[in-house]
Amino acid sequence: MYDSGKIITGLVIFLAIFTYPLWSNMGKAAPVPKPELPPKSVATQCVADTNYMRTSHMTLLNVWRDDVVRMGDRVYVSPNGKAYNMSLTNTCLECHSDKVKFCDQCHNYLAVAPFCWDCHQVPKPKEKK
Amino acid sequence: MGVDRRKFLKLAGVSAALGLGGATGFQLLRPGALDAAERMPTPYQMVFPKEQGNAEVSPNPKRLKGRRWGMVIDMRKLTPAKARAAIEACDYYHNVPQIPGKQNIKWIWTAPYVNVFPETENPWADPEIKNAQFIVMCNHCNNPPCVRVCPTKATFQREDGIVMMDMHRCIGCRFCMAGCPYGSRSFNFRDPRPFIKKEYLDYPTRTRGVVEKCTFCSERLAVGKLPYCSEASGGAMVFGDVDDAGSELRQLLRKRYSIRRKPNLGTDPQVYYLV
Ligand code: SF4
Ligand code: SF4
Ligand code: SF4
Numbered sequence: 355m356y357d358s359g360k361i362i363t364g365l366v367i368f369l370a371i372f373t374y375p376l377w378s379n380m381g382k383a384a385p386v387p388k389p390e391l392p393p394k395s396v397a398t399q400c401v402a403d404t405n406y407m408r409t410s411h412m413t414l415l416n417v418w419r420d421d422v423v424r425m426g427d428r429v430y431v432s433p434n435g436k437a438y439n440m441s442l443t444n445t446c447l448e449c450h451s452d453k454v455k456f457c458d459q460c461h462n463y464l465a466v467a468p469f470c471w472d473c474h475q476v477p478k479p480k481e482k483k
Numbered sequence: 484m485g486v487d488r489r490k491f492l493k494l495a496g497v498s499a500a501l502g503l504g505g506a507t508g509f510q511l512l513r514p515g516a517l518d519a520a521e522r523m524p525t526p527y528q529m530v531f532p533k534e535q536g537n538a539e540v541s542p543n544p545k546r547l548k549g550r551r552w553g554m555v556i557d558m559r560k561l562t563p564a565k566a567r568a569a570i571e572a573c574d575y576y577h578n579v580p581q582i583p584g585k586q587n588i589k590w591i592w593t594a595p596y597v598n599v600f601p602e603t604e605n606p607w608a609d610p611e612i613k614n615a616q617f618i619v620m621c622n623h624c625n626n627p628p629c630v631r632v633c634p635t636k637a638t639f640q641r642e643d644g645i646v647m648m649d650m651h652r653c654i655g656c657r658f659c660m661a662g663c664p665y666g667s668r669s670f671n672f673r674d675p676r677p678f679i680k681k682e683y684l685d686y687p688t689r690t691r692g693v694v695e696k697c698t699f700c701s702e703r704l705a706v707g708k709l710p711y712c713s714e715a716s717g718g719a720m721v722f723g724d725v726d727d728a729g730s731e732l733r734q735l736l737r738k739r740y741s742i743r744r745k746p747n748l749g750t751d752p753q754v755y756y757l758v
């Protein structure tokens with residue numbers, strides 16, 4: 355084989371660079387996200403069960419969106435009987451008032467970029483007293 | 484290798500028998516047996532696992548109810564200052580951006596008689612009318628061409644007549660802008676946020692690539708309040724139920740002569756001008 359030295363060196367360098375992201379991160383787990391829940395004084399329960407919200411809040415938000423915009427239904431009564439105004443900014447973010455400490459934690463960890471915030475406003479985090 | 488006719492017919496027979504054995508066959512032989520299982524679940528039954536119980540949704544009990552919303556604009560009462568107040572209220576509370584040039588976004592604005600009522604051109608009309616600045620906005624047409632052309636149903640007509648926008652669905656194709664004969668719709672050529680002077684945090688902004696327009700303040704009606712422009716206009720803009728013969732709006736329409744924009748197009752606009 356002609357130029358085998360050059361080719362093999364080239365291949366080794368290529369593989370090293372190509373797999374860099376894999377081995378450079380080996381053994382280092384990315385920190386598990388810790389979304390910060392609102393203090394108990396603000397709210398002790400969400401519009402649905404925590405596990406459900408953790409995995410499926412986007413489904414619920416989609417259904418809320420259609421109900422509000424298309425059906426005009428704006429009041430949601432949760433399975434345990436509490437009534438809420440169906441609004442991302444005015445209800446969800448009322449309790450989860452700091453988007454950076456709550457939403458962004460998992461969204462960044464999973465590298466998802468929902469475009470809710472292109473239109474829906476993010477209230478300024480309230481000053482802690 | 485080939486399938487001869489005999490084999491083919493046999494195969495076809497077996498397949499048909501199997502097909503009948505499926506849900507269709509079941510339905511044929513025992514009608515009604517599968518109905519219970521097939522009933523569409525409500526959205527909340529779909530999103531919630533069974534053991535969590537049911538969530539319910541309903542409209543706000545305080546909402547204003549109407550069968551056919553409309554607006555009457557009294558040109559005798561509408562002074563330039565009142566028009567400005569109405570426009571400023573809408574712009575602020577709906578985060579309507581002020582973009583200089585042709586890319587501007589408009590929900591409600593003023594235009595001269597010749598542009599608002601082009602077919603009624605009349606050189607000797609009352610100069611007071613001819614020189615007046617008319618307030619224009621979406622007419623919430625009874626027969627809205629924008630709804631008809633929208634390929635995604637992002638623009639749709641509610642039962643109470645309001646022609647609504649679902650920004651989540653709009654793909655920015657702008658068919659509706661071509662369809663609307665009144666120029667009531669604007670396209671977001673760019674991110675509008677930098678052009679909003681002061682953001683009103685309780686209402687969303689829009690994003691690049693969607694079309695927007697007046698919504699007859701559906702978010703206000705939903706909580707039992709009147710549209711912002713009507714409230715700010717000092718009585719020059721009266722909002723109400725066109726279908727209700729006893730409404731203030733209908734009384735005004737009975738007492739005074741009113742005109743509508745381009746009625747010959749058959750869109751049946753629901754914004755009336757008292758001249
Ligand atoms: S005025 Fe234009 S945008 Fe409004 S309903 Fe009529 S056609 Fe649609
Ligand atoms: S621009 Fe949006 S609202 Fe208009 S027709 Fe296209 S999808 Fe429908
Ligand atoms: S009805 Fe509401 S959305 Fe429409 S122009 Fe008036 S204030 Fe704006």
